[in-house]
Amino acid sequence: MRIGLFTAQKADSFVHRLSGITKLICFLVLTGAVMFSYDIRVIICVMVFSFIVLKISKITFSQIKLMLIYVVIFLAVNAMLTFFFAPGYGTEIYGTRHVFLKLFGNYDVTSETLFFIVTKFMKYASVIPLGMIFLLTTDPSELASSLNAIGVHYKAAFAFALTLRYFPDIQRDYKDISQAQQARGLEMSNKAKFWDRFKRALSIILPLILSTLDRIETITNAMDLRGFGKFKKRTWYRRRKLTKEDIFALLISLVILTATIIISVFINHSRFYNPFI
Amino acid sequence: MDKKPIIVFRDFSFQYFSQSQPTLHDINLEIYQGEKIMIAGPSGSGKSTLGHCLNGLIPFSYKGEIKGSLKINDIESSEQNIFKLSKSIGTVLQDADGQFIGLSVGEDIAFSMENDCVALPEMKKRVDEVAKMVDMDRWLSSSPYELSGGQKQRTELAGVMIDDVDILLFDEPLANLDPATGKQAIEIIHDIHEESDKTIIIIEHRLEDVLHRRVDRIIVLDEGRIIADIDSHSLVSSDILIKTGIREPLYITALKYAGIDINKRLKPGYISTLTINEKTKKKVQTWYKSIKKQEHAKSNTLILEMKGISFSYVKDKEVLHDIGFEITEGEMLSLIGRNGAGKSTIAKLLCGFEKEGKGKIYYLSDDIADKSIKERAERIGFVMQNPNQMLSQPMIYDEVALGLKLRQVSEEEIKIRVKKVLDICGLAPFTNWPVSALSYGQKKRVTIASILVLDPKVLILDEPTAGQDYRHYTEIMEFLLKINKTGVTVILITHDMHLMLEYTPRSIVLTDGNLISDTLASVVLTSPDIIDAANLKETSLYQLAQMTGIEDETSFVQCFIDYERQVKAK
Numbered sequence: 001m002r003i004g005l006f007t008a009q010k011a012d013s014f015v016h017r018l019s020g021i022t023k024l025i026c027f028l029v030l031t032g033a034v035m036f037s038y039d040i041r042v043i044i045c046v047m048v049f050s051f052i053v054l055k056i057s058k059i060t061f062s063q064i065k066l067m068l069i070y071v072v073i074f075l076a077v078n079a080m081l082t083f084f085f086a087p088g089y090g091t092e093i094y095g096t097r098h099v100f101l102k103l104f105g106n107y108d109v110t111s112e113t114l115f116f117i118v119t120k121f122m123k124y125a126s127v128i129p130l131g132m133i134f135l136l137t138t139d140p141s142e143l144a145s146s147l148n149a150i151g152v153h154y155k156a157a158f159a160f161a162l163t164l165r166y167f168p169d170i171q172r173d174y175k176d177i178s179q180a181q182q183a184r185g186l187e188m189s190n191k192a193k194f195w196d197r198f199k200r201a202l203s204i205i206l207p208l209i210l211s212t213l214d215r216i217e218t219i220t221n222a223m224d225l226r227g228f229g230k231f232k233k234r235t236w237y238r239r240r241k242l243t244k245e246d247i248f249a250l251l252i253s254l255v256i257l258t259a260t261i262i263i264s265v266f267i268n269h270s271r272f273y274n275p276f277i
Numbered sequence: 278m279d280k281k282p283i284i285v286f287r288d289f290s291f292q293y294f295s296q297s298q299p300t301l302h303d304i305n306l307e308i309y310q311g312e313k314i315m316i317a318g319p320s321g322s323g324k325s326t327l328g329h330c331l332n333g334l335i336p337f338s339y340k341g342e343i344k345g346s347l348k349i350n351d352i353e354s355s356e357q358n359i360f361k362l363s364k365s366i367g368t369v370l371q372d373a374d375g376q377f378i379g380l381s382v383g384e385d386i387a388f389s390m391e392n393d394c395v396a397l398p399e400m401k402k403r404v405d406e407v408a409k410m411v412d413m414d415r416w417l418s419s420s421p422y423e424l425s426g427g428q429k430q431r432t433e434l435a436g437v438m439i440d441d442v443d444i445l446l447f448d449e450p451l452a453n454l455d456p457a458t459g460k461q462a463i464e465i466i467h468d469i470h471e472e473s474d475k476t477i478i479i480i481e482h483r484l485e486d487v488l489h490r491r492v493d494r495i496i497v498l499d500e501g502r503i504i505a506d507i508d509s510h511s512l513v514s515s516d517i518l519i520k521t522g523i524r525e526p527l528y529i530t531a532l533k534y535a536g537i538d539i540n541k542r543l544k545p546g547y548i549s550t551l552t553i554n555e556k557t558k559k560k561v562q563t564w565y566k567s568i569k570k571q572e573h574a575k576s577n578t579l580i581l582e583m584k585g586i587s588f589s590y591v592k593d594k595e596v597l598h599d600i601g602f603e604i605t606e607g608e609m610l611s612l613i614g615r616n617g618a619g620k621s622t623i624a625k626l627l628c629g630f631e632k633e634g635k636g637k638i639y640y641l642s643d644d645i646a647d648k649s650i651k652e653r654a655e656r657i658g659f660v661m662q663n664p665n666q667m668l669s670q671p672m673i674y675d676e677v678a679l680g681l682k683l684r685q686v687s688e689e690e691i692k693i694r695v696k697k698v699l700d701i702c703g704l705a706p707f708t709n710w711p712v713s714a715l716s717y718g719q720k721k722r723v724t725i726a727s728i729l730v731l732d733p734k735v736l737i738l739d740e741p742t743a744g745q746d747y748r749h750y751t752e753i754m755e756f757l758l759k760i761n762k763t764g765v766t767v768i769l770i771t772h773d774m775h776l777m778l779e780y781t782p783r784s785i786v787l788t789d790g791n792l793i794s795d796t797l798a799s800v801v802l803t804s805p806d807i808i809d810a811a812n813l814k815e816t817s818l819y820q821l822a823q824m825t826g827i828e829d830e831t832s833f834v835q836c837f838i839d840y841e842r843q844v845k846a847k
Binding site for chain 1 (some may be wrong): 332333334359360363368370371375376378379380381383384387388389390393395396397400401404425436437625628630650654658661663665666667668670680684685728731764766
């Protein structure tokens with residue numbers, strides 16, 4: 001059976017051994033660093049770093065292939081839109097104008113805008129592997145306990161974790177229901193007309209919702225009966241004590257963030273790195 | 278009794294706000310500390326509602342009007358909340374799968390302590406202790422997907438016992454378990470009762486299975502009232518079971534057929550206490566010899582044939598190995614085995630939902646490898662276990678007509694065929710009803726009708742009677758028998774031993790993807806090896822045969838089946 005898109009994988013690696021809180025904080029800190037800086041040198045460093053971590057955490061290419069495809073498409077569209085809406089944005093930022101390629105009207109491709117777009121592309125491209133690492137190496141319960149640790153209410157955190165927890169079950173239900181409906185004669189090919197496809201989707205989703213509601217009622221009762229929501233706080237069985245490894249990981253992230261800020265403040269004197277002056 | 282009552286109902290009644298009639302009437306009941314009580318009754322008798330009142334789901338989750346008083350540990354329950362109640366009553370719900378909250382065994386056991394804000398070191402220690410009590414300590418980091426039904430249930434039990442509750446409430450603990458696991462569950466409950474002074478309440482309708490071990494009292498509910506508060510010997514000697522539609526133990530039925538007067542002196546409440554004297558022995562033997570064996574007329578037309586079928590979902594992990602069997606037209610047979618043995622996979626291959634790796638499937642001696650799901654459905658129909666997963670239309674007529682509409686059958690023909698099927702299924706009066714207004718059993722019929730309308734020659738049903746009480750079970754099965762008599766071949770995927778015994782002369786047994794036996798149901802249920810491999814248990818008829826000195830137990834079971842068919846046919 002196909003493994004869910006965001007299902008955490010069991011494996012043993014340095015990254016898997018880290019506590020969920022560590023991973024969440026590292027993810028937020030590194031994302032902060034990359035979002036803050038528009039210095040492509042820093043960004044490339046972080047990107048290289050995140051791919052190394054991806055390798056360490058034993059995530060295979062096939063696991064993230066689908067996600068990667070979506071991300072690349074999204075980023076490409078994003079880059080194009082940036083160019084079409086503001087072809088002169090690079091000049092505004094960097095103060096110079098080197099025309100690289102002449103197009104129609106004022107749609108000249110300038111080196112500055114191109115540079116800006118590439119920088120932005122790199123920014124996302126370096127954060128996304130980090131996100132994938134976080135999702136794929138942290139199981140839902142740990143995720144919930146980490147979210148709770150950084151201030152999210154435990155009910156919200158738990159609801160989020162339960163959704164991920166039931167994702168494979170609902171996926172299986174969906175498969176069963178869709179097979180049964182195909183046997184009834186539902187055409188699953190994409191040749192059908194829009195209205196037929198809409199009706200088709202409805203005849204799978206209705207039973208899916210009904211059986212999911214049954215599930216929800218059972219789990220709610222089970223949780224009520226075992227005291228969920230009794231106090232304003234709760235403890236977490238899966239919360240791990242921070243180890244040396246955790247401190248190490250946190251330190252590295254902090255070093256990267258500090259370095260980014262220092263480079264911006266003392267070397268670039270701005271969030272942007274300007275190679276054009 | 279010198280012990281003090283721990284639960285006291287006084288003139289208690291309850292009515293759901295959504296119902297026009299009270300579900301429980303005038304309940305007066307005392308349960309003493311350390312007692313082991315069974316609450317029995319058919320579906321809709323109010324036994325689950327009674328359980329909800331005890332554990333606080335009523336009125337916490339299900340709203341309604343309460344009259345009278347219910348005291349637990351001398352405190353009026355309406356003055357408590359569900360959280361306080363959960364510290365004195367622990368509930369194990371019937372669906373162990375659905376109530377598995379955590380992602381691992383340890384986490385699930387700890388759930389209640391997490392909510393109590395217990396510090397981590399203490400929590401871990403206590404989880405280890407309780408896990409040991411139910412023999413799950415080696416599985417603490419396993420996820421629910423890696424566990425068997427019985428292991429899940431034991432995890433639930435540990436999750437409840439972690440609070441050191443006084444009362445353990447089991448709401449239909451046997452509903453989703455195979456016979457062998459169900460038997461173990463009853464033994465575990467018994468052991469806990471022996472080793473502690475906990476009060477045990479078991480809500481069930483499967484009397485014989487619960488009576489595998491001693492219970493102190495049985496409370497029988499019918500239509501919201503307590504109609505008996507009785508010990509097991511008196512209960513099986515009375516006519517209460519027949520009147521309420523609870524299935525009586527099979528050995529009792531057999532003894533009655535043999536003309537033996539069941540009374541308390543025989544100690545008939547448990548098969549282990551049943552006393553059989555020479556006179557009884559003689560009577561049973563005479564009856565056994567008098568039964569005319571039924572000849573099963575068999576058609577010669579092969580309708581389905583599987584030859585050398587192997588299949589795997591994931592590479593190198595075969596779930597079916599070299600399966601081969603033949604089914605003749607008009608048969609009614611059962612496909613049995615533990616969870617994960619490959620029963621459902623066979624059904625999926627037959628319907629074309631999955632594609633066989635190796636081997637061939639023949640339908641009326643045609644290879645059907647190139648037939649699509651849609652085309653196969655006109656020959657082999659599949660009915661899922663949960664009707665809610667199949668019903669997609671709001672109205673019954675539309676639901677049944679759907680398969681024909683999608684096949685562009687003309688409007689007039691649809692009308693004729695739907696009417697015919699609804700007549701067969703006894704649903705004609707409901708033609709224009711909304712599906713949501715139907716009971717579970719009626720919904721089941723609608724799903725069967727919606728498959729039958731395509732006129733398949735073979736019908737496969739996945740656990741058609743799961744979770745049904747005796748009356749509904751009989752209703753569904755007699756209905757399927759009727760369908761079978763019209764010439765449709767019926768294949769039942771099941772755990773239910775009664776079903777095998779009473780309705781399917783032939784059983785195919787699978788274990789770990791291997792076909793280990795293909796023979797008479799009476800042989801399967803009296804062969805220790807097969808029973809063990811398929812997680813079944815011995816029928817009490819087998820034990821009765823031994824107790825009455827009948828050497829050929831298999832033949833005795835077969836005679837019982839034949840006799841019962843003849844009685845029912847009259």
